[in-house]
Amino acid sequence: MPQEAWSDKRERQYEHIKESAEERGTSEDRAKEIAARTVNKNRAREGESDQASRTSTEDVSPQHRGGKRSHSGSQGRTKEQLYQDAKRQGVPGRSDMTKAELEREVGD
Incomplete structure (x- = not known):
C-alpha cells in the first residue's frame, strides 16, 4: 500500500x-x-x-x-492524556486526582 x-x-x-x-x-x-x-x-x-x-x-x-494501549479498554489513555483532557474541560481539582478519578471526570 x-x-x-x-x-x-x-x-x-x-x-x-x-x-x-x-x-x-x-x-x-x-x-x-x-x-x-x-x-x-x-x-x-x-x-x-x-x-x-x-x-x-x-x-x-x-x-x-x-x-x-491497544485492546486495553478504559486503561487506554495515559494519566497525562486524561489530565490534558480535564484541563481542556476545565475540571477543578484535576491536579490532585488519580487516573481513575480523571477517567470518571473526563468520561468518553
Missing part, C-alpha cells in the same frame, strides 16, 4: 514493518494496515504530511508505544 507521497525511506520502513508483522503471524491485510498507519503517523510527527492529529505529534512514537 505504499503511497506516492512517501519517500524511499518511508517505503523501506513500510516494507520492514509489514514483514515484521507477518513474521509474528499477523495476516497480510492486517500487516499492511499496521505498516501504513505506522508510516503515516511517523510522517505526521516529522511534519511530512498535510494533516496531523494531536496524538501523532504529541504522543510517543508508534514504535515505542508498540500497542501498549
Whole structure:
C-alpha cells in the first residue's frame, strides 16, 4: 500500500514493518494496515504530511508505544492524556486526582 507521497525511506520502513508483522503471524491485510498507519503517523510527527492529529505529534512514537494501549479498554489513555483532557474541560481539582478519578471526570 505504499503511497506516492512517501519517500524511499518511508517505503523501506513500510516494507520492514509489514514483514515484521507477518513474521509474528499477523495476516497480510492486517500487516499492511499496521505498516501504513505506522508510516503515516511517523510522517505526521516529522511534519511530512498535510494533516496531523494531536496524538501523532504529541504522543510517543508508534514504535515505542508498540500497542501498549491497544485492546486495553478504559486503561487506554495515559494519566497525562486524561489530565490534558480535564484541563481542556476545565475540571477543578484535576491536579490532585488519580487516573481513575480523571477517567470518571473526563468520561468518553
